[in-house]
Amino acid sequence: MKLYDVYSLFDVNIVKGKGCKVWDEKGTEYLDLYGGHAVISIGHCHPHYVSSISQQVATLGFYSNSVINRLQEKVAETLGEISGYEDYSLFFINSGAEANENALKLSSFHNGRTRVIAFNKAFHGRTSLAVEVTDNPKIIAPINNCGHTTYLPLNDIDAVRKELEKGDVTAVIIEGIQGVGGIRIPDATFLQQLQQACKENGTVLILDEIQSGCGRSGKFFAHQWAGIRPDIITVAKGIGNGFPMGCVLISPQFTPTAGQLGTTFGGNHLACSAAQAVLDVIRNENLLQNVNSVGEYLMNELKAIPQIKEIRGKGLMIGMEFDEPIKDIRRRLLFEEHVFTGVSGTNVIRLLPPLSLTMNEAKEFITRLKRALQ
Ligand SMILES: Cc1ncc(COP(=O)(O)O)c(C=O)c1O
16 A cells, blocks of 8 residues: 655754764764654653653553543643633643644534634645634635635735634634744734724634644744733644644533534543643753743844845744745755755744754754855
Protein backbone atom coordinates (compact mmCIF):
# COMPACT_ATOMS: atom_id res chain seq x y z
CA MET A 1 0.00 0.00 0.00
CA LYS A 2 1.29 3.49 -0.76
CA LEU A 3 0.58 6.67 1.18
CA TYR A 4 -2.38 8.84 0.16
CA ASP A 5 -0.47 11.67 -1.46
CA VAL A 6 -1.79 14.91 0.07
CA TYR A 7 1.36 16.51 1.51
CA SER A 8 4.14 18.29 -0.36
CA LEU A 9 7.14 16.78 1.41
CA PHE A 10 10.69 18.02 1.88
CA ASP A 11 13.15 15.26 1.09
CA VAL A 12 14.27 14.94 4.74
CA ASN A 13 13.67 12.06 7.16
CA ILE A 14 13.78 13.36 10.73
CA VAL A 15 14.60 10.57 13.17
CA LYS A 16 15.72 12.24 16.40
CA GLY A 17 15.04 15.41 18.41
CA LYS A 18 16.38 17.11 21.53
CA GLY A 19 15.32 20.55 22.76
CA CYS A 20 15.19 22.87 19.73
CA LYS A 21 17.23 20.60 17.48
CA VAL A 22 16.36 17.65 15.25
CA TRP A 23 18.51 15.21 13.26
CA ASP A 24 17.90 13.39 10.00
CA GLU A 25 18.79 9.78 9.23
CA LYS A 26 22.21 10.82 7.95
CA GLY A 27 23.02 12.54 11.25
CA THR A 28 22.64 16.13 9.96
CA GLU A 29 21.58 18.50 12.74
CA TYR A 30 18.85 21.12 12.15
CA LEU A 31 17.72 24.08 14.22
CA ASP A 32 13.96 23.79 14.68
CA LEU A 33 12.26 27.18 14.26
CA TYR A 34 9.06 25.41 13.20
CA GLY A 35 8.37 23.14 16.19
CA GLY A 36 6.72 20.56 13.94
CA HIS A 37 4.00 23.13 13.12
CA ALA A 38 3.71 24.84 16.53
CA VAL A 39 3.32 21.51 18.28
CA ILE A 40 6.61 21.21 20.16
CA SER A 41 6.17 23.51 23.14
CA ILE A 42 8.63 22.34 25.82
CA GLY A 43 11.24 21.05 23.36
CA HIS A 44 11.81 17.67 21.74
CA CYS A 45 12.22 14.73 24.12
CA HIS A 46 12.25 16.79 27.31
CA PRO A 47 13.46 14.39 30.07
CA HIS A 48 10.45 15.06 32.36
CA TYR A 49 8.06 14.47 29.45
CA VAL A 50 9.84 11.27 28.39
CA SER A 51 9.86 9.83 31.91
CA SER A 52 6.19 10.79 32.59
CA ILE A 53 4.92 9.13 29.43
CA SER A 54 7.23 6.13 29.81
CA GLN A 55 6.10 5.51 33.38
CA GLN A 56 2.45 5.95 32.45
CA VAL A 57 2.53 3.58 29.49
CA ALA A 58 4.22 0.98 31.67
CA THR A 59 1.44 1.40 34.25
CA LEU A 60 -1.76 2.03 32.28
CA GLY A 61 -1.88 3.41 28.74
CA PHE A 62 -5.63 3.65 28.29
CA TYR A 63 -8.95 3.11 29.92
CA SER A 64 -12.24 4.53 28.76
CA ASN A 65 -14.20 7.59 29.84
CA SER A 66 -16.64 5.32 31.70
CA VAL A 67 -14.46 5.36 34.83
CA ILE A 68 -12.88 8.01 37.05
CA ASN A 69 -9.61 9.34 35.67
CA ARG A 70 -7.67 11.28 38.31
CA LEU A 71 -5.08 12.30 35.72
CA GLN A 72 -7.77 14.30 33.89
CA GLU A 73 -8.70 16.07 37.14
CA LYS A 74 -5.04 16.92 37.79
CA VAL A 75 -4.54 18.32 34.26
CA ALA A 76 -7.73 20.39 34.63
CA GLU A 77 -6.54 21.73 37.98
CA THR A 78 -3.07 22.65 36.67
CA LEU A 79 -4.39 24.13 33.40
CA GLY A 80 -6.89 26.21 35.41
CA GLU A 81 -4.12 27.54 37.67
CA ILE A 82 -1.58 28.24 34.96
CA SER A 83 -4.07 29.92 32.60
CA GLY A 84 -6.14 31.81 35.19
CA TYR A 85 -9.33 29.96 34.18
CA GLU A 86 -9.86 27.98 37.41
CA ASP A 87 -13.63 28.57 37.31
CA TYR A 88 -14.01 27.04 33.80
CA SER A 89 -14.59 23.32 33.08
CA LEU A 90 -12.51 21.20 30.77
CA PHE A 91 -13.54 18.75 28.05
CA PHE A 92 -10.79 16.60 26.50
CA ILE A 93 -10.58 15.59 22.86
CA ASN A 94 -7.77 14.53 20.50
CA SER A 95 -7.08 17.36 18.06
CA GLY A 96 -7.62 21.01 17.29
CA ALA A 97 -10.36 20.48 14.72
CA GLU A 98 -12.29 18.30 17.17
CA ALA A 99 -11.90 20.92 19.89
CA ASN A 100 -13.49 23.54 17.59
CA GLU A 101 -16.12 21.06 16.46
CA ASN A 102 -17.19 20.53 20.06
CA ALA A 103 -17.00 24.25 20.88
CA LEU A 104 -19.42 25.01 18.02
CA LYS A 105 -21.73 22.18 19.06
CA LEU A 106 -21.78 23.48 22.63
CA SER A 107 -22.65 26.98 21.40
CA SER A 108 -25.51 25.67 19.34
CA PHE A 109 -26.80 23.46 22.17
CA HIS A 110 -26.59 26.51 24.42
CA ASN A 111 -28.52 29.12 22.41
CA GLY A 112 -30.26 26.96 19.80
CA ARG A 113 -28.88 28.95 16.87
CA THR A 114 -26.92 27.80 13.80
CA ARG A 115 -25.12 30.71 12.13
CA VAL A 116 -21.42 31.33 12.85
CA ILE A 117 -19.25 34.38 12.27
CA ALA A 118 -15.65 33.69 11.32
CA PHE A 119 -13.00 35.98 9.88
CA ASN A 120 -11.24 36.37 6.57
CA LYS A 121 -8.13 34.13 6.37
CA ALA A 122 -9.31 32.08 9.39
CA PHE A 123 -8.16 28.48 9.84
CA HIS A 124 -9.98 26.29 12.36
CA GLY A 125 -9.34 22.72 11.16
CA ARG A 126 -10.58 20.14 8.70
CA THR A 127 -13.51 18.28 10.28
CA SER A 128 -17.03 19.17 9.17
CA LEU A 129 -17.89 22.26 11.25
CA ALA A 130 -14.27 23.30 11.76
CA VAL A 131 -13.64 23.37 8.02
CA GLU A 132 -16.93 25.12 7.37
CA VAL A 133 -15.72 28.07 9.47
CA THR A 134 -12.30 28.03 7.77
CA ASP A 135 -11.83 30.67 5.08
CA ASN A 136 -10.44 28.42 2.35
CA PRO A 137 -12.96 27.19 -0.24
CA LYS A 138 -10.37 24.70 -1.60
CA ILE A 139 -10.58 22.50 1.50
CA ILE A 140 -14.36 22.76 2.04
CA ALA A 141 -15.96 19.73 0.38
CA PRO A 142 -19.50 20.14 -0.95
CA ILE A 143 -20.79 17.99 1.93
CA ASN A 144 -19.31 20.49 4.43
CA ASN A 145 -20.64 23.55 2.66
CA CYS A 146 -23.88 23.94 4.62
CA GLY A 147 -24.11 27.74 4.67
CA HIS A 148 -23.59 28.20 8.42
CA THR A 149 -20.77 30.73 8.13
CA THR A 150 -20.53 34.45 7.47
CA TYR A 151 -16.92 35.63 7.00
CA LEU A 152 -16.10 39.18 8.01
CA PRO A 153 -12.93 41.30 7.90
CA LEU A 154 -10.74 41.01 11.00
CA ASN A 155 -10.94 44.06 13.30
CA ASP A 156 -14.18 45.42 11.73
CA ILE A 157 -16.45 45.70 14.77
CA ASP A 158 -19.23 47.51 12.90
CA ALA A 159 -19.54 44.62 10.45
CA VAL A 160 -19.72 42.16 13.37
CA ARG A 161 -22.33 44.20 15.27
CA LYS A 162 -24.52 44.41 12.16
CA GLU A 163 -24.59 40.62 11.85
CA LEU A 164 -25.02 39.92 15.59
CA GLU A 165 -28.02 42.24 15.79
CA LYS A 166 -29.92 39.89 13.48
CA GLY A 167 -30.16 37.57 16.53
CA ASP A 168 -29.39 34.28 14.77
CA VAL A 169 -25.63 33.96 15.36
CA THR A 170 -24.74 31.09 17.68
CA ALA A 171 -21.01 31.85 17.90
CA VAL A 172 -18.19 34.06 16.79
CA ILE A 173 -14.99 32.06 16.37
CA ILE A 174 -11.65 33.83 16.20
CA GLU A 175 -7.98 32.84 16.52
CA GLY A 176 -5.95 34.45 19.32
CA ILE A 177 -3.45 35.22 16.55
CA GLN A 178 -4.18 34.05 13.01
CA GLY A 179 -1.51 31.49 12.12
CA VAL A 180 -2.26 29.99 8.72
CA GLY A 181 -3.61 33.44 7.72
CA GLY A 182 -0.10 34.91 8.02
CA ILE A 183 0.36 35.88 11.71
CA ARG A 184 -2.35 38.52 11.99
CA ILE A 185 -3.14 39.84 15.46
CA PRO A 186 -6.66 41.02 16.31
CA ASP A 187 -6.57 44.52 17.87
CA ALA A 188 -7.06 44.56 21.65
CA THR A 189 -9.93 47.07 21.35
CA PHE A 190 -11.57 44.95 18.67
CA LEU A 191 -11.48 41.89 20.97
CA GLN A 192 -12.90 43.90 23.88
CA GLN A 193 -15.73 45.27 21.74
CA LEU A 194 -16.31 41.82 20.28
CA GLN A 195 -16.72 40.33 23.75
CA GLN A 196 -19.23 43.05 24.65
CA ALA A 197 -21.19 42.69 21.40
CA CYS A 198 -21.40 38.90 21.85
CA LYS A 199 -22.67 39.34 25.41
CA GLU A 200 -25.34 41.84 24.33
CA ASN A 201 -26.63 39.55 21.58
CA GLY A 202 -26.57 36.15 23.32
CA THR A 203 -23.77 34.92 21.03
CA VAL A 204 -20.99 32.65 22.28
CA LEU A 205 -17.42 33.93 21.84
CA ILE A 206 -15.02 31.10 20.97
CA LEU A 207 -11.30 31.83 21.09
CA ASP A 208 -9.30 29.36 19.04
CA GLU A 209 -5.96 29.23 20.87
CA ILE A 210 -4.85 26.03 19.18
CA GLN A 211 -1.79 27.63 17.62
CA SER A 212 -1.44 30.84 19.65
CA GLY A 213 -2.06 29.28 23.09
CA CYS A 214 -0.02 27.31 25.65
CA GLY A 215 2.39 30.20 26.12
CA ARG A 216 3.37 30.80 22.49
CA SER A 217 2.48 34.53 22.56
CA GLY A 218 4.20 35.18 25.91
CA LYS A 219 0.96 34.95 27.92
CA PHE A 220 -0.69 31.57 28.39
CA PHE A 221 -3.37 32.59 25.87
CA ALA A 222 -2.88 35.29 23.23
CA HIS A 223 -6.29 36.86 23.96
CA GLN A 224 -5.08 37.61 27.50
CA TRP A 225 -3.04 40.48 26.04
CA ALA A 226 -6.45 42.13 25.41
CA GLY A 227 -7.76 41.33 28.92
CA ILE A 228 -10.90 39.52 27.71
CA ARG A 229 -12.51 36.32 28.99
CA PRO A 230 -14.17 34.37 26.16
CA ASP A 231 -17.03 31.91 26.73
CA ILE A 232 -15.12 28.98 25.22
CA ILE A 233 -11.40 28.51 24.52
CA THR A 234 -9.99 25.74 22.34
CA VAL A 235 -6.52 24.27 22.79
CA ALA A 236 -4.44 21.58 21.06
CA LYS A 237 -0.94 21.41 19.48
CA GLY A 238 1.43 22.59 22.27
CA ILE A 239 -0.58 21.09 25.14
CA GLY A 240 0.67 17.60 24.23
CA ASN A 241 4.14 18.51 22.84
CA GLY A 242 3.49 15.97 20.08
CA PHE A 243 1.08 13.65 21.87
CA PRO A 244 -2.36 14.21 20.25
CA MET A 245 -4.62 16.13 22.61
CA GLY A 246 -7.26 18.83 22.30
CA CYS A 247 -9.09 20.68 25.08
CA VAL A 248 -12.20 22.81 25.33
CA LEU A 249 -12.28 25.28 28.24
CA ILE A 250 -15.91 26.07 29.01
CA SER A 251 -17.19 29.00 31.09
CA PRO A 252 -19.47 28.39 34.10
CA GLN A 253 -22.56 29.65 32.21
CA PHE A 254 -22.69 26.26 30.38
CA THR A 255 -24.37 23.36 32.17
CA PRO A 256 -23.29 19.88 31.08
CA THR A 257 -25.86 17.15 30.53
CA ALA A 258 -25.04 13.45 30.47
CA GLY A 259 -24.08 12.28 26.98
CA GLN A 260 -24.09 15.77 25.43
CA LEU A 261 -20.44 15.38 24.32
CA GLY A 262 -18.21 12.33 24.25
CA THR A 263 -15.07 10.69 22.90
CA THR A 264 -13.28 7.34 23.05
CA PHE A 265 -9.67 8.52 23.17
CA GLY A 266 -9.96 12.09 24.51
CA GLY A 267 -8.26 12.57 27.87
CA ASN A 268 -6.80 9.06 27.98
CA HIS A 269 -4.19 8.27 30.61
CA LEU A 270 -1.22 8.54 28.30
CA ALA A 271 -2.38 11.85 26.77
CA CYS A 272 -2.96 13.27 30.26
CA SER A 273 0.53 12.27 31.40
CA ALA A 274 1.90 14.14 28.35
CA ALA A 275 -0.18 17.27 29.04
CA GLN A 276 0.66 17.22 32.73
CA ALA A 277 4.38 17.08 31.93
CA VAL A 278 4.01 19.99 29.48
CA LEU A 279 2.22 22.17 32.03
CA ASP A 280 4.77 21.25 34.75
CA VAL A 281 7.67 22.25 32.50
CA ILE A 282 6.03 25.49 31.30
CA ARG A 283 5.60 26.46 34.95
CA ASN A 284 8.82 25.11 36.50
CA GLU A 285 11.11 26.36 33.76
CA ASN A 286 9.44 29.82 33.45
CA LEU A 287 8.91 29.30 29.74
CA LEU A 288 6.56 32.30 29.40
CA GLN A 289 9.40 34.55 30.54
CA ASN A 290 11.72 32.89 28.03
CA VAL A 291 9.16 33.35 25.23
CA ASN A 292 8.94 37.07 26.00
CA SER A 293 12.68 37.73 26.16
CA VAL A 294 13.76 35.54 23.22
CA GLY A 295 10.72 36.67 21.20
CA GLU A 296 11.59 40.34 21.76
CA TYR A 297 15.19 39.73 20.73
CA LEU A 298 14.06 38.00 17.51
CA MET A 299 11.55 40.72 16.63
CA ASN A 300 14.18 43.45 17.06
CA GLU A 301 16.80 41.61 15.03
CA LEU A 302 14.34 40.73 12.26
CA LYS A 303 13.10 44.33 12.01
CA ALA A 304 16.66 45.38 11.14
CA ILE A 305 16.90 43.02 8.14
CA PRO A 306 16.17 45.14 5.04
CA GLN A 307 15.01 42.25 2.80
CA ILE A 308 12.02 41.61 5.10
CA LYS A 309 9.02 43.79 4.21
CA GLU A 310 7.09 43.39 7.46
CA ILE A 311 7.46 41.55 10.78
CA ARG A 312 4.30 40.60 12.69
CA GLY A 313 3.86 38.59 15.85
CA LYS A 314 4.03 38.19 19.60
CA GLY A 315 6.36 36.04 21.65
CA LEU A 316 7.52 33.06 19.62
CA MET A 317 4.80 33.29 16.97
CA ILE A 318 6.39 35.45 14.30
CA GLY A 319 5.65 36.11 10.63
CA MET A 320 8.21 37.56 8.22
CA GLU A 321 6.57 38.91 5.09
CA PHE A 322 8.65 39.34 1.94
CA ASP A 323 7.88 41.17 -1.31
CA GLU A 324 8.44 37.99 -3.30
CA PRO A 325 7.54 34.29 -2.80
CA ILE A 326 9.64 32.73 -0.01
CA LYS A 327 9.87 29.21 -1.43
CA ASP A 328 13.57 29.52 -2.37
CA ILE A 329 14.57 31.26 0.87
CA ARG A 330 12.87 28.52 2.85
CA ARG A 331 14.63 25.82 0.83
CA ARG A 332 18.00 27.52 1.34
CA LEU A 333 17.30 27.79 5.05
CA LEU A 334 16.54 24.08 5.24
CA PHE A 335 19.08 22.53 2.87
CA GLU A 336 22.02 24.95 3.18
CA GLU A 337 21.58 26.45 6.65
CA HIS A 338 19.79 23.49 8.24
CA VAL A 339 16.95 25.49 9.77
CA PHE A 340 13.31 24.38 9.77
CA THR A 341 10.75 27.18 9.34
CA GLY A 342 7.03 27.32 8.57
CA VAL A 343 5.10 29.15 5.89
CA SER A 344 1.83 31.08 5.40
CA GLY A 345 0.59 31.56 1.85
CA THR A 346 3.33 32.41 -0.65
CA ASN A 347 5.20 35.36 0.89
CA VAL A 348 5.28 34.76 4.65
CA ILE A 349 7.76 32.64 6.64
CA ARG A 350 6.33 31.58 9.98
CA LEU A 351 8.49 31.02 13.05
CA LEU A 352 6.96 28.69 15.64
CA PRO A 353 9.92 27.29 17.61
CA PRO A 354 9.74 25.40 20.89
CA LEU A 355 9.07 27.82 23.76
CA SER A 356 12.42 26.75 25.22
CA LEU A 357 14.43 28.32 22.35
CA THR A 358 17.55 29.76 23.97
CA MET A 359 19.03 33.19 23.27
CA ASN A 360 22.08 31.50 21.71
CA GLU A 361 19.88 29.44 19.40
CA ALA A 362 17.96 32.60 18.44
CA LYS A 363 21.27 34.35 17.64
CA GLU A 364 22.41 31.36 15.61
CA PHE A 365 19.14 31.49 13.65
CA ILE A 366 19.60 35.18 12.84
CA THR A 367 23.15 34.48 11.55
CA ARG A 368 21.91 31.64 9.35
CA LEU A 369 18.91 33.66 8.10
CA LYS A 370 21.14 36.57 7.09
CA ARG A 371 23.39 34.15 5.17
CA ALA A 372 20.38 32.61 3.43
CA LEU A 373 19.19 36.06 2.37
CA GLN A 374 22.54 37.08 0.79
C1 LIG B 1 -5.72 27.99 14.72
C2 LIG B 1 -5.90 26.54 14.42
N1 LIG B 1 -7.09 25.95 14.67
C3 LIG B 1 -7.28 24.64 14.44
C4 LIG B 1 -6.30 23.85 13.89
C5 LIG B 1 -6.57 22.40 13.62
O1 LIG B 1 -5.85 21.59 14.50
P1 LIG B 1 -5.64 20.04 14.16
O2 LIG B 1 -4.76 19.96 12.96
O3 LIG B 1 -5.01 19.49 15.42
O4 LIG B 1 -6.99 19.46 13.90
C6 LIG B 1 -5.06 24.42 13.59
C7 LIG B 1 -3.99 23.61 12.97
O5 LIG B 1 -3.07 24.09 12.34
C8 LIG B 1 -4.85 25.80 13.85
O6 LIG B 1 -3.69 26.40 13.55
